[in-house]
Amino acid sequence: MIDVKDLSENIDEVLNYKPTDTPVVSLYLGVDRAKILKQEYTTVINSMIAQKKNELEQLQVYSASQKKNIYDMMDAIKLYINDYFTPESAKTILIFAKEGKIFSLVRLPYILKPKIIVDPKPHTQILRSILGNIIKYGILLLDREKAQIMLMSMGEIQEYLDAFISDVPPKVNYRSQLAFKEKNILSRIEEKLHHFFKIINEKTLIHLREGKFDSIILAGRRDIVSQFYNYLHSFIQQKYIGSIAAEPDDLPHIIRDKAKVLIEKHETEQKNKFVVKLIDNYCPQELGVLGVEATVNALMLEQIKTLIYNNEFTASGYVCSECGFITLNKEDSCPYCHKALTFYSDITDEIIESAIRQGCEIVDVQSNERLMQNGNIGAVLRFKIEAVGEYNTR
Ligand SMILES: [Zn+2]
Missing domain, CATH: 3.30.960.10 (eRF1 domain 1)
Structure with a gap:
């Protein structure tokens, strides 16, 4: 097997x-x-x-x-x-x-x-x-005595990036201590924890700056996570997307499944915001297109920076088997290489693959109402449409 x-x-x-x-x-x-x-x-x-x-x-x-x-x-x-x-x-x-x-x-x-x-x-x-x-998420699982950073992408934990161990004593036998010593011990523990959190923070910052991950999730017991959050460097805070409740010895698949829920929620929010931005900001500025026809045309002119589509989207069209030219309308032959065009009942994957080959960012959304009302597919352009017209007439 x-x-x-x-x-x-x-x-x-x-x-x-x-x-x-x-x-x-x-x-x-x-x-x-x-x-x-x-x-x-x-x-x-x-x-x-x-x-x-x-x-x-x-x-x-x-x-x-x-x-x-x-x-x-x-x-x-x-x-x-x-x-x-x-x-x-x-x-x-x-x-x-x-x-x-x-x-x-x-x-x-x-x-x-x-x-x-x-x-x-x-x-x-x-x-x-x-x-x-693909967005890489760093999951920082922490406890008072140990911590580790896992790298998660494409729905799986891909590798362990780092591990930390503190020398904070795990247990203090309070009963055997005299009352006046207790206060000192407690502050020593807090001091060590402070030191430990500082080290984790610094190392995490290094990983982030080296591009090991793009966003960060904190995992651990609620009180520890909220305590640690205050230590986070402002640059890490900007990349923080949320926290998950976890025990220090949770198995990787438990962490993964909890992180998946958080990531999905976060990505859905980001994608929905992106749809709003495309329709309300980019399109009025002529830096965006909506609907399959305008999107395919922009794609064929290599104008697309980010392609966005609803997962339910389908469209029929014609594709050149030689050079990959895509069009919605029947034409006698490919305008670029003059080979015959083939009819496809669904050209979605042709569009996406062509965009990936051009190095476009790809955003797929699930059942976004606003995008549905605006043709189910659209794109943010690399430059204004009118600029292309001027260039072509020269
Ligand atoms: Zn062709």
Whole structure:
């Protein structure tokens, strides 16, 4: 059985892969629970693999043994998807296989086109753009005697960044102490705690400045967390999104699940604010567009800074299979490369993937009423629309 947790830890190997003669299989598959049933995506993967095998048979690029190796990898992926895989919160999964076996699986938060790529190295272009887009949360779990910082992104705790231990005595035997000594001991404990909190604060600030995470969550018993909050450097306070109640020895998945709730609430608020800003500020200033037609046009002109869409959004259109040109209206051929355009009943993933390739920031919102009333999709532009017109007439 394949352990998914272990597989997602191989992401560094994927990103730093040195090409060899042994082909690597990269496979994208849409698995969004809200949109696609298991039966449907297993059908997609079967036909996609059958088609790729056909192509490879005709290409004559690979030797018989290389081809056997590639087919083994495809079969391993198929078996894994059929028998072991559950989508959880992933919209698309990206699977990498080498030497006959799966070696990494990444759960992606966006809907992307299904495809298989066979190359001397993993296909990482989209992954790199997405990783640059993803917010990393530092979770600082603290107690009077120990603390640690965990890095959470894409819904999972990815690594432990740091750990701290204080030499504050865990228990004081008050009964054996004389009353006049008690006060001194207490103040000594408070002094050590003060020292401990100061160290945590300084180290956290260093991690934040080094870009290890973008936002911070405090976790621990309520009284400790509120006490520590006052120690936070103002720069850390700006990045603070909230706290979760936790015991110092809580298991990682408990912390993760509590953090997930907080992060989701925070991100939903941020996204909703962003919709308001797009409609009320950017659009009147001609720095924003709304609706699928205006958004696709801006995307084709590489004007988009941030793409925003409701998750329920769909639209039909035409796509050039050669250069990726997207249009809503039927045209005889692609205006850029003159190849034929193909009809798609849903061009959502084409739009998102094109935006990711251009390095746009991607914001997906869930059932935002205001965005729904304004065409379900929109974008903040890199520069004013009128500036483009002037430039073109020159
Ligand atoms: Zn084209």
